[in-house]
Amino acid sequence: MLKDEQIYQKLLKAIVEHKLPPGERLPEDKLAEAFGISRTGIRKVIQRLALERFVIVEANKGAHVNRPSRQEAEEVLNSRILLEPQLIPDIVNNWTAKHAKHFYAMVDEENHADEQGWLSQSIQLTAQFHYELAAISNNSILAEFVEQLCYRSSLVLAAYGSRKSVSCDSGDHAELLALLDARETAQAQQWMEHHLIKVKQSISLDGNDCAQIDFQRLFSEM
Numbered sequence: 001m002l003k004d005e006q007i008y009q010k011l012l013k014a015i016v017e018h019k020l021p022p023g024e025r026l027p028e029d030k031l032a033e034a035f036g037i038s039r040t041g042i043r044k045v046i047q048r049l050a051l052e053r054f055v056i057v058e059a060n061k062g063a064h065v066n067r068p069s070r071q072e073a074e075e076v077l078n079s080r081i082l083l084e085p086q087l088i089p090d091i092v093n094n095w096t097a098k099h100a101k102h103f104y105a106m107v108d109e110e111n112h113a114d115e116q117g118w119l120s121q122s123i124q125l126t127a128q129f130h131y132e133l134a135a136i137s138n139n140s141i142l143a144e145f146v147e148q149l150c151y152r153s154s155l156v157l158a159a160y161g162s163r164k165s166v167s168c169d170s171g172d173h174a175e176l177l178a179l180l181d182a183r184e185t186a187q188a189q190q191w192m193e194h195h196l197i198k199v200k201q202s203i204s205l206d207g208n209d210c211a212q213i214d215f216q217r218l219f220s221e222m
Contacts, residue, residue, distance in 0.1 A: 007035050008045045010219055015054050015065055015158075016151060017124055022067035022159040024213060026055060034215040052148065054155060066155060073156040077200040080149050083142065084130065084196060085189040090137035092185045099136060100181055103129065107174045114166070122166040127154045129173055153199075160203040171195040 002010075011031075014020040032042045046063050049055040053072075057063045068076070106129050113121040127150040134146035157166065171194065179188040 002035055002037070004041065004045055007037070007042070008048055010035075011045060011049060012054065012151070013124075014218065015049075016127070016154040017121065018119070018158040019218060020065050020213065022065050022155065024065045026063040026065065028062070030215045034219045053152060067159055068152075068156050073160065073203060074200070076149055076152045076156055077196065077203075080130075080146070080153060081193060081196045081200070083149070084134065084146060085192045087134055087137040087139065087142060087146070088189045088192060089185050090139060091133060092180060092183055092188065094136050094138060095180050095183075100177060103133070103177050104174065106132075107172070107177065110166075110173065119161075119166070123154050123157045123161065126166045126173075127151065156203060157199075166199075171198060 011020070020026070026046060028039045028042050028046070031046075032039045035042065046055055046057065050057045050063065054066055055063050056066050106125065110122060110125045110129065113125055131143070131147035131150045134143040137143060171191065176188060176191050176195070179191055
């Protein structure tokens with residue numbers, strides 16, 4: 001039987017990758033059946049996701065994947081614009097050749113996903129790039145905050161983004177890595193701010209209707 005943490009990670013991954021799109025209902029009975037646990041067990045996981053704003057729980061209506069409002073989307077992205085450039089000096093100070101190798105490999109993955117038109121995977125990869133980069137600052141509090149903002153940005157992009165939101169139209173991450181390699185702190189900060197502003201400008205608030213989800217099939221494939 002899967003543990004609560006494993007179920008949480010599977011549900012979070014499905015939301016971030018848009019396999020459970022914004023607005024999708026999350027019926028306890030079907031999810032409990034899909035994971036082979038009690039409704040009480042699945043309710044605990046849903047409540048955790050609700051605390052993190054990935055899920056909304058309404059009395060007498062049940063739970064559904066959060067569909068961020070314009071204000072929430074703007075607040076999340078504005079927070080990233082303010083915060084992430086400020087971590088760049090510490091990232092530069094801690095930057096190593098090992099870091100460069102790892103992140104260039106991530107950029108290759110991003111480019112491949114973009115070439116294949118895999119939007120959900122592109123969203124996940126770009127979030128991972130940013131929160132792993134923040135972790136190099138060695139400020140665990142801010143890095144954890146950035147990670148949560150990146151997850152919430154993934155929800156925003158899943159709801160309202162497009163290929164422009166995660167493609168070179170918003171700036172190739174390899175450009176940032178070159179600046180980090182060269183220890184160009186000020187230029188790297190400017191790049192990061194411009195990049196996040198472009199991501200914000202790329203979102204459109206036209207959401208899509210949800211298709212019927214087969215929870216049993218979805219989570220048996222993950």
